[in-house]
Amino acid sequence: MILFILRRILYAIPIMFGVALVCFSLVHLAPGDPLVSVLPPDASAELQKQLRTLYGFDRSLPEQFFSWILRAVTGDLGTSIASSRSVTEEVFRAVKNTLILASFATLIGFFFGSLFGFVAGYFRDTFVDKLASFISVMGVSVPHYWLGMVLVIIFAAQLNWLPATGAGPGGSADWAWDWAHMRHLVLPAITMSVIPMGIIARTVRALVADTLAQEFIIGLRAMGLTDFGVFRHVVKNVAPTALAVMGLQLGYLLGGSILIETVFSWPGTGFLLNSAIFQRDLPLLQGTILVLAIFFVLLNVLVDILQSTLDPRITRQ
Amino acid sequence: MSQDAIIEIKDLEVVFGSGSAAVRAVNGVSLCVERGQTVALIGESGSGKSVTLRSLLRLHAPKRTSIKGSIRVAGHDVLSLSSSALSDFRGEVCSMIFQEPLLALDPVYSVGDQIIESIQRHKGCSRAEANKKALALFERVKIPSPERRLAAYPHEMSGGMRQRAMIALALACDPQVLLADEPTTALDATVQIQILLLLRELQKTLGLSIVFVTHDIGAAVEVADRIAVMYAGQIVEEGDVRTIMRAPRHPYTKALLQSRAHGSLDRGQRLATIPGAPPDLAKLPPGCAFAPRCAYAQDACREGTIALVSLGESHGARCRRTDVTHLPHTESVEA
Numbered sequence: 001m002i003l004f005i006l007r008r009i010l011y012a013i014p015i016m017f018g019v020a021l022v023c024f025s026l027v028h029l030a031p032g033d034p035l036v037s038v039l040p041p042d043a044s045a046e047l048q049k050q051l052r053t054l055y056g057f058d059r060s061l062p063e064q065f066f067s068w069i070l071r072a073v074t075g076d077l078g079t080s081i082a083s084s085r086s087v088t089e090e091v092f093r094a095v096k097n098t099l100i101l102a103s104f105a106t107l108i109g110f111f112f113g114s115l116f117g118f119v120a121g122y123f124r125d126t127f128v129d130k131l132a133s134f135i136s137v138m139g140v141s142v143p144h145y146w147l148g149m150v151l152v153i154i155f156a157a158q159l160n161w162l163p164a165t166g167a168g169p170g171g172s173a174d175w176a177w178d179w180a181h182m183r184h185l186v187l188p189a190i191t192m193s194v195i196p197m198g199i200i201a202r203t204v205r206a207l208v209a210d211t212l213a214q215e216f217i218i219g220l221r222a223m224g225l226t227d228f229g230v231f232r233h234v235v236k237n238v239a240p241t242a243l244a245v246m247g248l249q250l251g252y253l254l255g256g257s258i259l260i261e262t263v264f265s266w267p268g269t270g271f272l273l274n275s276a277i278f279q280r281d282l283p284l285l286q287g288t289i290l291v292l293a294i295f296f297v298l299l300n301v302l303v304d305i306l307q308s309t310l311d312p313r314i315t316r317q
Numbered sequence: 318m319s320q321d322a323i324i325e326i327k328d329l330e331v332v333f334g335s336g337s338a339a340v341r342a343v344n345g346v347s348l349c350v351e352r353g354q355t356v357a358l359i360g361e362s363g364s365g366k367s368v369t370l371r372s373l374l375r376l377h378a379p380k381r382t383s384i385k386g387s388i389r390v391a392g393h394d395v396l397s398l399s400s401s402a403l404s405d406f407r408g409e410v411c412s413m414i415f416q417e418p419l420l421a422l423d424p425v426y427s428v429g430d431q432i433i434e435s436i437q438r439h440k441g442c443s444r445a446e447a448n449k450k451a452l453a454l455f456e457r458v459k460i461p462s463p464e465r466r467l468a469a470y471p472h473e474m475s476g477g478m479r480q481r482a483m484i485a486l487a488l489a490c491d492p493q494v495l496l497a498d499e500p501t502t503a504l505d506a507t508v509q510i511q512i513l514l515l516l517r518e519l520q521k522t523l524g525l526s527i528v529f530v531t532h533d534i535g536a537a538v539e540v541a542d543r544i545a546v547m548y549a550g551q552i553v554e555e556g557d558v559r560t561i562m563r564a565p566r567h568p569y570t571k572a573l574l575q576s577r578a579h580g581s582l583d584r585g586q587r588l589a590t591i592p593g594a595p596p597d598l599a600k601l602p603p604g605c606a607f608a609p610r611c612a613y614a615q616d617a618c619r620e621g622t623i624a625l626v627s628l629g630e631s632h633g634a635r636c637r638r639t640d641v642t643h644l645p646h647t648e649s650v651e652a
């Protein structure tokens with residue numbers, strides 16, 4: 001088992017290197033001058049050259065890539081052009097905020113998605129199934145920024161129950177586990193949970209229906225298990241795939257929440273990416289993308305390991 | 318019939334679906350099994366053997382199945398048990414082994430866990446006790462290195478081992494009745510014989526009553542005391558093994574035995590050498606369902622319902638032409 005985990009992690013290293021290469025190339029192949037946002041419009045050629053040397057943009061791309069990756073391995077992702085702060089610090093603070101938001105959203109989505117999925121799978125082709133399927137299709141197809149704005153209008157603007165934006169009192173970007181911060185989480189987490197909920201509900205419904213149609217269900221009934229006893233077996237059969245889908249959803253949400261984080265001004269990675277793109281802050285942009293990509297790779301490894309411990313049919317060789 | 322019947326099926330009818338698409342899978346089956354007896358249910362595939370067998374545990378989805386008639390197993394009126402009494406009955410009084418244990422066992426639970434779960438469910442004992450019992454069961458069904466095998470998952474075992482494990486699971490709560498649905502069909506010839514011998518031995522030592530479904534006459538002869546032949550959802554002939562093998566009186570039984578004697582003698586061979594095809598169960602003809610394929614059929618065979626004709630102490634055939642079907646068989650088939 002330990003060997004299996006080690007091997008999975010070793011496999012992930014070349015993938016991470018490839019990921020780093022791709023995100024570096026994408027950022028540098030995009031047109032536009034990264035210094036345009038920090039330079040005054042009338043900057044002298046002398047000043048431009050000086051700054052270019054300072055940020056290392058005067059060297060060849062392979063040179064830039066290798067010095068970037070070597071420093072990245074030691075945890076140094078360079079300095080943000082716009083804020084002059086360490087990219088590593090900026091990214092990890094944002095990652096922490098996004099991780100909190102995405103985890104809550106995934107948990108909420110997993111809970112309701114599994115609930116709807118099980119109900120729909122058990123009562124297939126009945127009214128309950130249609131209702132649960134309708135809700136989950138809505139979850140996948142409703143525009144999330146729109147849903148976010150509707151929630152803000154109702155619960156923040158009209159009822160004034162919850163704050164509309166930010167991650168803490170007074171727009172602070174530093175998270176703490178108290179109600180003052182938690183109440184900022186409610187609306188964005190619910191908005192974001194709609195995506196994994198829909199996908200998990202559909203997956204679980206299909207898995208449950210598939211499991212219930214198998215012969216071993218008759219075998220379990222024949223040995224005298226009650227409906228609840230059979231249900232436990234269904235859960236264990238469905239769990240590995242459902243958890244894997246949940247893990248991947250968490251991965252998508254870690255980087256894919258630009259719209260929701262922007263609507264709620266949530267100081268996470270999406271928000272950070274958004275500002276990095278608009279300010280052409282190359283070090284920040286490539287650092288954020290790299291960290292997110294590595295998270296995604298590691299999450300895949302984790303899902304793999306989790307799935308193989310839960311499902312005996314996946315070999316550990 | 319006998320006083321000591323442990324299974325008594327009367328006029329069982331099973332219909333799947335409704336309206337014009339209704340499949341009449343079982344049409345008036347009556348069958349008695351005495352305590353300690355093994356009855357083989359034979360017939361072509363699609364003749365309603367599995368459906369009959371599953372009715373004994375009421376395993377059909379209640380919503381789309383209509384079951385009529387009566388079934389008594391070891392004093393329980395199966396068709397009117399409440400759902401909790403039914404789940405107590407299953408596995409404890411009467412249990413079942415399936416054709417393909419790879420499909421009939423839960424793939425994500427180890428075989429041992431499934432046996433332990435069954436024991437704990439019915440006997441309410443501790444896990445350690447259940448584990449000890451499971452180990453003893455594995456020894457009883459002659460699984461080598463039982464301790465290690467208990468921890469194995471179904472896909473990690475060979476076909477023969479899996480079927481032994483399935484038998485151990487079925488016997489976990491000391492049932493009186495064992496239902497076996499083609500337990501050897503999916504196995505190689507040599508393994509088939511081992512499993513048949515094991516079943517016969519278990520039947521003797523545990524005093525089990527067994528209903529053994531097969532389309533392999535050789536297997537039926539090997540394990541059974543009596544044979545009931547099914548065609549289109551009816552038992553068309555019933556008698557002890559010797560009588561059925563030596564002096565079959567229903568033309569279908571005769572054809573079945575002939576197809577076996579003429580063709581290759583492979584075990585598990587499909588009995589498909591009778592001319593014509595079995596009838597569509599959604600559109601059964603009036604009269605005898607075998608008439609369209611029967612060499613003895615007359616016009617009278619194609620109307621009304623065909624009654625069971627008693628041909629001896631425990632021999633009967635559902636046929637209007639039994640007066641001619643006894644004429645000596647051209648083939649000598651040994652029992």
Ligand SMILES: Nc1ncnc2c1ncn2[C@@H]1O[C@H](COP(=O)(O)OP(=O)(O)O)[C@@H](O)[C@H]1O
Binds near residue numbers: 369
């Ligand atoms: N759950 C079901 N729904 C509809 N038809 C079924 C069902 N189970 C069995 N049948 C039909 O009943 C007939 C008898 O099936 P079965 O008892 O499995 O035959 P066999 O004698 O080969 O075991 C077949 O025509 C089959 O298609």
Ligand SMILES: [Mg+2]
Binds near residue numbers: 366368498
């Ligand atoms: Mg069958």
